[in-house]
Amino acid sequence: MKVSFQGDRGAFSESMALKLFKGAETLSHKTFKDVFDSVETGRADYGVIPVENTQTGRIVEPTNLLISSSLKICKEGALRIRHCLITRKDALPDDIKYVYAHPEALAQCKGFLSGMDCRPISWWDGAAAAAKVRKDKTIALIGNERIAALYDLSIAKRDIQDSKENMTKFFVISANETDASGDDKTTIMFITKHVGGALFDALKPFASANINMTRLESMPIKDRPWEYAFLAEFKGHCKDDVIISVIDNIKEHCVSLKILGSYPSNVKGVAI
């Protein structure tokens, strides 16, 4: 089994892939678009993409790609993200002038970085900077513990993220839909008609059928300023009779609605 992820060996997305698919072969990709392409063309069976972080919220690019893709969400998983500052073994704290990290990691460690006299460099992946760190003791990277062992580097400081409860949610994407497991969630994207109360009307079918929502997130629509699409996550499988009927009712209040996938519940959410 082959599972694609964005980033270099040791990236958090690879840790999530190995946790969800024990013993799988993981394929490293430079961009999120490459992860989608690899699954669409069948070079990988699955792709693992980060979609939400508990400090910074929705992760914009993979979420946008998911919405415009024909691939379906087939699993979810969450990972506690403990960022480390990783340096060459002989580097002293004062040596560090540059810190390479994925832009999401820079955002999650903003407080820590603001107290350091260094330049944060937005890189496609923290692990991908390991070769640079090995060559130059003025360079550090932000990444997980595994990277230090994988590339023979030192952990200069652990837990440098601004929030202790820093977690990231990942979706697994696949060309195939997943059958109902008995305890499932479904994620949809919808755009309501432009009339007052349309969102309220679109949520009514959930309330009437006692379907628990666990996430409702607005996101801007590209090139249409101040208009929003909504992502909703709720209990149930898109092939359940009650969910089919709820979705049909919601559609009446929408200009578009897309089912992004149904998948076994694996991240505990709070009913809203």
Next chain:
Amino acid sequence: MKVSFQGDRGAFSESMALKLFKGAETLSHKTFKDVFDSVETGRADYGVIPVENTQTGRIVEPTNLLISSSLKICKEGALRIRHCLITRKDALPDDIKYVYAHPEALAQCKGFLSGMDCRPISWWDGAAAAAKVRKDKTIALIGNERIAALYDLSIAKRDIQDSKENMTKFFVISANETDASGDDKTTIMFITKHVGGALFDALKPFASANINMTRLESMPIKDRPWEYAFLAEFKGHCKDDVIISVIDNIKEHCVSLKILGSYPSNVKGVAI
């Protein structure tokens, strides 16, 4: 009149400040926290903060500071954001090795940057890198046109943002509430009770009173994974009788609710 903004001279926030307060004295600050402090202590009359971008959505840090502050929103404004790549006058395209920009600007120009062989450096402000660019032709910055004129630099390329309709919404924050103008909006933050349907129940008073919402955005709650607060923006002033009654009704379904301010409508939204 003194108006604070985050960034150095020439930043987009300063352009917005000068558009909203003609002839005002603008005060440059390194962090968003400094902008809030300057208004709280009375060193500035107003602060201008970016809160939402049409490509990347909510701007996390200033929004979080607003929610925990006692300052109120008193104006809103939107600015079309046209990013330029700015270099030293004698720099050739192949000279550029580093691009300095605010992390929001890096996110908005992600596509353009991925096609360049350079290192994107996450800086507290694009304009603040002007002195570096003047000294070193391998360095470019991302910022608005004004920066080139202000610091005697060249515009190497215009409109490098990924979306043509790239706009940012700003709030003006003040120690004082604003009286009703007759055409106002109000923004509130609320956290619903943890029972299924609580969000639907919290939205019902808007629908019953025919109050048009123009934004409903969820945001993660710090250190409480997968729990959300909601930001709602709607027509009306918090001292209107009908809005007082609507907010009282919403509170019954919430564990907390805070009015962030009422202000004259100045950004055209779409009813949801």
